[in-house]
Amino acid sequence: MKRRTVLGTLASSALLGVAGCLDDSGPNTEPEPTVNEEVPVDGAIGPSIPQLQGGPAHTGRLDETVPTDGVTTYWRRTPYRYEHSQPVVVDDGVYVSFAGRLVRLALSTGEEQWQTDVGHAGASTPAVYDGTAYVTVWNGGEDVLRGLAAVDMASGDITWRGQIQADITTSPTATADGVFVGGGFETATVAAYDHDGTERWQHELSTYASTPAVAEGIAVYGSGADSIVAYDADTGDQLWTVDTDGETTAPPTISGGNVYIGTRKHTLYAVDLVEGTEQWTVDLPGEVRQSAAVTDGRVFVPAERGLVAVDATGAKQWVADEIGGATEPALVDGTVLLGDGRTVRAVAATDGTEQWSFETRDRNYTDVVLGGIDAAPTVANGAVLVATNAGDVYALGSE
Numbered sequence: 001m002k003r004r005t006v007l008g009t010l011a012s013s014a015l016l017g018v019a020g021c022l023d024d025s026g027p028n029t030e031p032e033p034t035v036n037e038e039v040p041v042d043g044a045i046g047p048s049i050p051q052l053q054g055g056p057a058h059t060g061r062l063d064e065t066v067p068t069d070g071v072t073t074y075w076r077r078t079p080y081r082y083e084h085s086q087p088v089v090v091d092d093g094v095y096v097s098f099a100g101r102l103v104r105l106a107l108s109t110g111e112e113q114w115q116t117d118v119g120h121a122g123a124s125t126p127a128v129y130d131g132t133a134y135v136t137v138w139n140g141g142e143d144v145l146r147g148l149a150a151v152d153m154a155s156g157d158i159t160w161r162g163q164i165q166a167d168i169t170t171s172p173t174a175t176a177d178g179v180f181v182g183g184g185f186e187t188a189t190v191a192a193y194d195h196d197g198t199e200r201w202q203h204e205l206s207t208y209a210s211t212p213a214v215a216e217g218i219a220v221y222g223s224g225a226d227s228i229v230a231y232d233a234d235t236g237d238q239l240w241t242v243d244t245d246g247e248t249t250a251p252p253t254i255s256g257g258n259v260y261i262g263t264r265k266h267t268l269y270a271v272d273l274v275e276g277t278e279q280w281t282v283d284l285p286g287e288v289r290q291s292a293a294v295t296d297g298r299v300f301v302p303a304e305r306g307l308v309a310v311d312a313t314g315a316k317q318w319v320a321d322e323i324g325g326a327t328e329p330a331l332v333d334g335t336v337l338l339g340d341g342r343t344v345r346a347v348a349a350t351d352g353t354e355q356w357s358f359e360t361r362d363r364n365y366t367d368v369v370l371g372g373i374d375a376a377p378t379v380a381n382g383a384v385l386v387a388t389n390a391g392d393v394y395a396l397g398s399e
Contacts, residue, residue: 031078031363033075033076033077033078033110033111034073034075034076035074035075035109035110036072036073036074036075037074037075037397038074038075038108038109039074039075039107039108039109039380039381039383039395039397040108040381040382041091041092041107041108041381042381045089045090045091045092045107045380045381046088046089046090046091046128046380047062047063049127049128049129049174049175049176050088050089050090050126050127050128051088051125051126051127051128051171051172051173051174052086052125052127052171052173052211052251052291052328053086053251053253053291053293053328053330053376054330054378056127056173056174056175056213056214056215057213057214057215057253057254057255058173058211058213058251058252058253058254058291058293059253059254059255059293059294059295059331060253060291060292060293060294060295060300060328060329060330060331060376061293061294061295061331061332062330062331062332062378062379064332064333064379064380064381064382065332065333065379065382066332066333066335066337066346066379066382066384067346067356067382067384067396067397067398067399068335068346068355068356069355069356069398069399070356070398070399071344071356071358071384071396071397071398071399072396072397072398072399073394073395073396074383074395074396074397075109075110075394075395076110076392076393076394076395077105077110077111077112077392077393078363078390078391078392078393079096079098079101079103079105079112079115079391079393080098080099080101080103080115080391081098081099081365081370081389081390081391082098082099082123082370082389082391083098083099083121083122083123083374083389084096084097084098084099084123084374084375084387084388084389084391085097085098085123085124085125085126085171085375085387086125086327086328086375086376086377086378086387087377087378087385087386087387087393088125088126088127088128088133088378089107089378089380089385090128090153091107092106092107092108093105093106093107093113093153094106094107094110094380094385094393095126095128095133095153096126096387096393097118097122097123097124097125097126097135098123098387098391099121099122099123100117100118100119100120100121100122100137101115101116101117101118102115102116102118102126102133102135102151102156103115103116103393104153104156105393107380107381107383107395110393110395114155114156115156116151116156116157116158118135118137118149118151118158119137119138119139119144119145119146119149120137120138120139120144120146121137121138121139122135122136122137122138122139122168122169123374123375124136124137124168124169124170124171124172125171125375126151127171127172127173127174127179128153128174129174129175129176129179129195130195131152131153131154132150132151132152132153132159132195133150133151133153134148134149134150134151134172134174134179135148135149135151135172136148136149136168136169136170136171136172136181136184137149137168138166138167138168138169138184138185138187139167139185145161145164146163146164146165146166146167146168147161147162147163147164147165147166147168147181148161148162148163148168148172148179148181148191148193149161150179150195150197159197160196160197161197162181162191162193162197162199163181163189163191166184166187166189167184167185167186167187168181168182168183168184168187169183169184169185169187169208170182170183170184170208170209170210170211170251171211171251172211173211173212173213173214173219175214175233177194177233177234178192178193178194178195178200178233179192179193179195180192180193180212180214180219180233181193181212182209182210182211182212182221182251183205183206183207183208183209183210183224184207184208185207185208186207187207188204188205188206188207188209188224189202189203189204189205190202190203190204190205190209190212190221191203192219192233192236200234200236201231201235201236202236203229203231203236203238205221205223205224205225205229206223206224206225206247207224208224208247208249209221209222209223209224209249210222210223210224210248210249210250210251210252210261211251211291212251212252213251213252213253213254213259213291214233214254215254215273216254216273216274217232217233217234218230218231218232218233218239218273218274219231219232219233220252220254220259220273221252222247222248222249222250222251222252222261223241223248224247224248224249225247225248226243226244226245226246226247226248226263227241227242227243227244227248228241228242228244228248228252228259228261228269228271229241230259230273230276239276240275240276241276242269242271242276242278244261244263244265244267244269245263245265245267246263246264246265246266246267246287247263247264247265248261248262248263248264249264249289250262250288250289250290250291250292251290251291251328252291253291253292253293253294253299254273255294255295256294256297256312257272257273257274258270258271258272258273258279259271259272259273260292260294260299260301261288261291261292262284262287262288262292262301262303263287263288264287264288264289265287266283266284266285266286266287266288266303266304267281267282267283267284268281268282268284268288268292268299268301268308268310268314269281270299270314279314280313280314281314282310282314282315282316284301284303284306284308285303285304285305285306285308285319285321285324286303286304286305286306286324286325287303287304288301288302288303288304289304290302290326290327290328291328292328292329293328293329293330293331293336294331295331295349297311297312298310298311298312298317298349299311300329300331300336300349302323302325302326302327302328302329302338303324304324304325305321305324305325306319306320306321306322306323306324307319307320307323307324307326307329307336307338307347307352308320309349309352318351318352319352320347320352323338323340323345323347324340325340326338326339326340326345327339327340327373327374327375327376327377328375328376329376330376330377330378330379331349332379334348334349334350335347335348335349335355336348336349336352337376337377337379337384338376338377339372339373339374339375339376339377339386340373341372341373342359342360342361342362342371342372342373342388343357343358343359343360343373344357344358344360344373344377344384344386344394344396345357358394358396360373360386360388360390360392360394361388361390361392362390363390363391363392365391370388370389370390370391371388371389371390372388372389372390373386373387373388373389374389375387382397382398383395383396383397384396384397
């Protein structure tokens with residue numbers, strides 16, 4: 001997250017909190033946990049390589065079921081506070097970042113199992129492969145390590161680091177072959193690593209170059225400037241570049257042989273993954289800072305002034321203009337899930353009508369009121385998992 005975004009989030013949360021529902025706890029106490037019902041834990045849970053938007057292509061599709069008629073709190077825990085990631089579920093564990101800390105919670109009850117201080121700041125969504133969770137941190141200062149960290153999932157120990165002087169604000173992307181990182185605050189370097197920490201390649205793009213999407217041996221970045229860039233994931237050779245009408249800082253999405261990415265100038269681009277040829281563009285109601293989600297030939301884009309559904313030809317199907325500036329969407333069984341301010345919303349993929357909503361809480365901490373959702377929910381065994389700037393992680397289930 002950008003430095004100015006952090007300050008803006010805190011300021012806006014403080015204003016919202018004046019009229020919002022505040023927590024009863026004192027200004028410096030951690031609230032008591034809530035456990036009403038356990039989330040079932042049976043069998044292997046989570047995508048094959050869990051990470052931002054469910055996998056290295058960032059489609060947002062989750063092979064799960066989700067409530068459609070309302071939710072209630074199964075459990076709520078408060079492991080930390082401030083900026084946060086999308087939760088990632090691997091079997092019986094939930095992994096989430098809060099302001100430079102990586103936390104593991106038990107999926108069933110949310111009980112904290114370990115917490116690792118990775119760096120001063122950062123809310124990257126963990127990318128998980130073969131027992132390791134990869135996260136990035138930034139704003140470390142002269143004596144605090146930054147960059148990419150590999151964390152043992154069982155113990156929480158940091159096993160290796162890369163780019164230790166780089167302020168990386170984007171989430172890493174993991175595949176079976178390696179881990180890929182984008183840019184950040186005053187950081188234009190993007191890079192790829194083997195899983196043992198050996199640097200494979202690096203390139204210079206622009207500051208805030210995006211989290212990459214990786215598929216078919218191709219790593220695709222929003223350059224942070226006015227372009228989309230693709231590299232050979234193994235060698236790092238540049239394959240193609242497509243000029244865009246505005247800055248591309250949102251993570252790309254790869255699906256059906258196309259790359260989808262929105263710009264800060266209100267445009268969604270569809271580009272052929274292999275050839276790098278522009279397929280179509282569509283105007284959007286505002287700039288795009290989050291990744292799109294794709295399923296069944298439909299693209300769901302969270303723009304500044306509305307959630308937009310676009311078909312495979314680039315034609316708009318519907319616009320939910322009441323949902324502006326939301327998180328990236330998660331797609332589950334005909335439902336679009338996202339965070340919108342302090343609210344988790346579920347809308348029908350067919351027409352954008354709301355199925356249910358759930359308002360998370362604000363809470364006092366020192367002289368600031370914390371709250372709001374900055375990253376998409378995820379789903380595991382029918383439970384919706386979401387983190388907030390108040391430091392809470394919720395598991396929501398059927399009423």
